[in-house]
Amino acid sequence: MISPFADMFERKMASGSGEGSGFPADDYESLIATTDVELLKRAWRNEKAAPEILQYQTALVQRSREQIQLMEETVEEFAENGVEKYMFHVLKTDVWNRLSEQEQKFAKRCTDDKEKHLEQSVLSRLPDGYQSILKQSIASEEDDMVPEPPLDTFVFCKSKGSIEAFQLDDSKEVVDLVADDLYILRYNSVKPLIESGQIDLV
Helix, strand or coil: CCCHHHHHHHHHHHHCCCCCCCCCHHHHHHHHHCCHHHHHHHHHHHHHHCCCCCCCCHHHHHHHHHHHHHHHHHHHHHHHHHHHHCHHHHHCCHHHHHCCHHHHHHHHHHHHHHHHHHHHHCHHHCCCCCCCCCCCCCCCCCCCCCCCCCCCCEEEEEECCCEEEEECCCCCCEEEECCCCEEEEEHHHHHHHHHCCCEEEC
Protein backbone atom coordinates (compact mmCIF):
# COMPACT_ATOMS: atom_id res chain seq x y z
CA MET A 1 0.00 0.00 0.00
CA ILE A 2 1.35 3.42 -1.01
CA SER A 3 1.71 5.92 1.82
CA PRO A 4 0.34 9.47 1.48
CA PHE A 5 3.93 10.69 1.24
CA ALA A 6 4.73 8.43 -1.74
CA ASP A 7 1.41 9.21 -3.41
CA MET A 8 1.90 12.97 -3.09
CA PHE A 9 5.53 12.65 -4.24
CA GLU A 10 4.44 10.88 -7.41
CA ARG A 11 1.77 13.49 -8.12
CA LYS A 12 4.26 16.30 -7.57
CA MET A 13 6.79 14.68 -9.88
CA ALA A 14 4.13 14.10 -12.53
CA SER A 15 3.06 17.74 -12.38
CA GLY A 16 6.67 19.01 -12.61
CA SER A 17 7.58 20.47 -15.98
CA GLY A 18 10.88 20.29 -17.82
CA GLU A 19 14.27 21.31 -16.66
CA GLY A 20 14.68 22.80 -13.22
CA SER A 21 11.38 21.54 -11.85
CA GLY A 22 11.42 20.76 -8.14
CA PHE A 23 9.70 21.25 -4.82
CA PRO A 24 9.09 24.70 -3.41
CA ALA A 25 9.84 24.98 0.29
CA ASP A 26 6.18 24.98 1.32
CA ASP A 27 5.51 21.83 -0.76
CA TYR A 28 8.46 20.10 0.87
CA GLU A 29 7.21 20.93 4.35
CA SER A 30 3.78 19.65 3.34
CA LEU A 31 5.27 16.35 2.16
CA ILE A 32 7.25 15.87 5.35
CA ALA A 33 4.16 16.56 7.43
CA THR A 34 2.24 13.76 5.68
CA THR A 35 4.67 10.86 6.15
CA ASP A 36 3.26 7.92 8.07
CA VAL A 37 5.64 8.61 10.94
CA GLU A 38 4.34 12.15 11.30
CA LEU A 39 0.75 11.01 10.90
CA LEU A 40 1.24 8.46 13.67
CA LYS A 41 2.76 11.11 15.92
CA ARG A 42 -0.16 13.43 15.19
CA ALA A 43 -2.72 10.70 15.90
CA TRP A 44 -0.98 9.84 19.18
CA ARG A 45 -0.85 13.48 20.29
CA ASN A 46 -4.50 14.01 19.43
CA GLU A 47 -5.58 10.83 21.20
CA LYS A 48 -3.58 11.77 24.28
CA ALA A 49 -4.95 15.31 24.47
CA ALA A 50 -8.56 14.68 23.49
CA PRO A 51 -11.16 14.29 26.27
CA GLU A 52 -12.76 11.43 24.32
CA ILE A 53 -11.71 8.37 22.33
CA LEU A 54 -11.00 9.35 18.73
CA GLN A 55 -11.53 7.37 15.53
CA TYR A 56 -9.09 4.46 15.17
CA GLN A 57 -6.75 5.07 12.21
CA THR A 58 -7.11 1.63 10.62
CA ALA A 59 -5.35 2.29 7.28
CA LEU A 60 -2.51 4.23 8.90
CA VAL A 61 -1.83 1.57 11.52
CA GLN A 62 -2.01 -1.20 8.92
CA ARG A 63 0.47 0.59 6.65
CA SER A 64 2.83 1.15 9.55
CA ARG A 65 2.67 -2.51 10.56
CA GLU A 66 3.42 -3.59 6.98
CA GLN A 67 6.40 -1.23 6.79
CA ILE A 68 7.77 -2.48 10.11
CA GLN A 69 7.34 -6.09 9.01
CA LEU A 70 9.16 -5.37 5.75
CA MET A 71 12.05 -3.76 7.63
CA GLU A 72 12.25 -6.71 10.04
CA GLU A 73 12.34 -9.16 7.13
CA THR A 74 15.08 -7.15 5.46
CA VAL A 75 17.18 -7.10 8.64
CA GLU A 76 16.66 -10.86 9.11
CA GLU A 77 17.71 -11.49 5.51
CA PHE A 78 20.94 -9.55 5.96
CA ALA A 79 21.64 -11.35 9.23
CA GLU A 80 20.97 -14.79 7.76
CA ASN A 81 23.24 -14.09 4.79
CA GLY A 82 26.09 -13.28 7.17
CA VAL A 83 25.36 -16.29 9.36
CA GLU A 84 25.26 -18.65 6.37
CA LYS A 85 28.58 -17.39 4.99
CA TYR A 86 30.46 -17.94 8.27
CA MET A 87 28.24 -20.57 9.89
CA PHE A 88 31.01 -22.91 11.10
CA HIS A 89 33.00 -19.99 12.47
CA VAL A 90 29.86 -18.76 14.26
CA LEU A 91 29.26 -22.12 15.91
CA LYS A 92 32.77 -22.48 17.32
CA THR A 93 33.28 -18.94 18.63
CA ASP A 94 31.58 -16.51 20.99
CA VAL A 95 29.83 -14.99 17.97
CA TRP A 96 27.17 -17.61 18.70
CA ASN A 97 26.10 -15.65 21.78
CA ARG A 98 25.44 -12.54 19.68
CA LEU A 99 22.76 -14.27 17.63
CA SER A 100 19.07 -14.17 18.31
CA GLU A 101 17.30 -17.44 19.02
CA GLN A 102 15.97 -17.48 15.46
CA GLU A 103 19.45 -16.89 14.02
CA GLN A 104 20.88 -19.69 16.17
CA LYS A 105 18.27 -22.12 14.85
CA PHE A 106 19.05 -21.00 11.30
CA ALA A 107 22.81 -21.44 11.82
CA LYS A 108 22.39 -24.89 13.33
CA ARG A 109 20.13 -26.01 10.50
CA CYS A 110 22.59 -24.67 7.89
CA THR A 111 25.58 -26.42 9.41
CA ASP A 112 23.71 -29.71 9.79
CA ASP A 113 22.56 -29.60 6.16
CA LYS A 114 26.00 -28.56 4.88
CA GLU A 115 27.81 -31.24 6.86
CA LYS A 116 25.40 -33.94 5.72
CA HIS A 117 25.73 -32.87 2.08
CA LEU A 118 29.54 -32.79 2.15
CA GLU A 119 29.79 -36.15 3.90
CA GLN A 120 27.55 -37.81 1.33
CA SER A 121 29.03 -36.16 -1.76
CA VAL A 122 32.73 -35.69 -0.98
CA LEU A 123 34.11 -36.58 2.45
CA SER A 124 33.04 -40.22 2.47
CA ARG A 125 35.15 -40.81 -0.66
CA LEU A 126 38.34 -39.34 0.79
CA PRO A 127 41.04 -41.37 2.60
CA ASP A 128 40.97 -41.65 6.37
CA GLY A 129 42.38 -38.56 8.01
CA TYR A 130 40.95 -36.25 5.36
CA GLN A 131 37.27 -36.57 6.11
CA SER A 132 36.90 -33.61 8.46
CA ILE A 133 34.67 -30.76 7.44
CA LEU A 134 36.72 -28.37 9.60
CA LYS A 135 40.34 -29.41 8.95
CA GLN A 136 42.34 -30.27 5.85
CA SER A 137 43.74 -33.33 7.60
CA ILE A 138 44.19 -34.80 11.06
CA ALA A 139 47.66 -33.21 11.05
CA SER A 140 46.12 -29.74 11.10
CA GLU A 141 46.22 -28.18 14.55
CA GLU A 142 43.56 -25.60 13.76
CA ASP A 143 40.25 -25.58 11.90
CA ASP A 144 41.90 -24.37 8.71
CA MET A 145 38.87 -25.16 6.52
CA VAL A 146 36.63 -22.71 8.35
CA PRO A 147 36.32 -19.27 6.70
CA GLU A 148 36.44 -16.33 9.10
CA PRO A 149 35.21 -12.75 8.66
CA PRO A 150 37.97 -10.44 7.34
CA LEU A 151 38.14 -8.15 10.34
CA ASP A 152 41.19 -6.33 8.94
CA THR A 153 39.24 -5.07 5.93
CA PHE A 154 38.92 -1.33 5.40
CA VAL A 155 35.56 0.28 6.11
CA PHE A 156 34.05 3.75 5.73
CA CYS A 157 33.12 5.29 9.05
CA LYS A 158 32.02 8.61 10.50
CA SER A 159 32.65 9.85 14.02
CA LYS A 160 29.70 11.20 15.99
CA GLY A 161 31.95 13.43 18.06
CA SER A 162 35.59 14.45 18.39
CA ILE A 163 37.87 11.62 19.51
CA GLU A 164 41.39 12.65 20.35
CA ALA A 165 44.53 10.52 20.41
CA PHE A 166 42.89 7.29 19.27
CA GLN A 167 45.41 4.49 18.83
CA LEU A 168 45.04 2.31 15.75
CA ASP A 169 45.45 -1.46 16.28
CA ASP A 170 48.47 -2.47 18.32
CA SER A 171 50.65 0.06 16.54
CA LYS A 172 51.89 3.31 17.97
CA GLU A 173 50.01 5.33 15.35
CA VAL A 174 47.59 7.79 16.95
CA VAL A 175 44.91 9.78 15.14
CA ASP A 176 42.40 12.48 16.04
CA LEU A 177 38.90 11.83 14.71
CA VAL A 178 36.83 14.91 13.93
CA ALA A 179 33.04 14.86 14.30
CA ASP A 180 31.13 14.18 11.07
CA ASP A 181 34.31 13.63 9.04
CA LEU A 182 34.49 10.52 6.86
CA TYR A 183 37.35 8.06 7.40
CA ILE A 184 38.60 4.83 5.82
CA LEU A 185 40.05 2.65 8.57
CA ARG A 186 40.51 -1.02 9.31
CA TYR A 187 37.43 -2.54 10.91
CA ASN A 188 39.32 -4.21 13.75
CA SER A 189 40.86 -0.82 14.64
CA VAL A 190 37.54 0.94 15.12
CA LYS A 191 35.46 -2.02 16.31
CA PRO A 192 35.49 -0.83 19.97
CA LEU A 193 34.25 2.61 18.86
CA ILE A 194 31.47 1.04 16.81
CA GLU A 195 30.37 -1.12 19.73
CA SER A 196 30.37 1.87 22.08
CA GLY A 197 28.35 3.95 19.61
CA GLN A 198 31.03 6.60 19.11
CA ILE A 199 31.27 6.09 15.36
CA ASP A 200 28.97 4.71 12.65
CA LEU A 201 29.77 2.68 9.57
CA VAL A 202 28.57 4.24 6.32
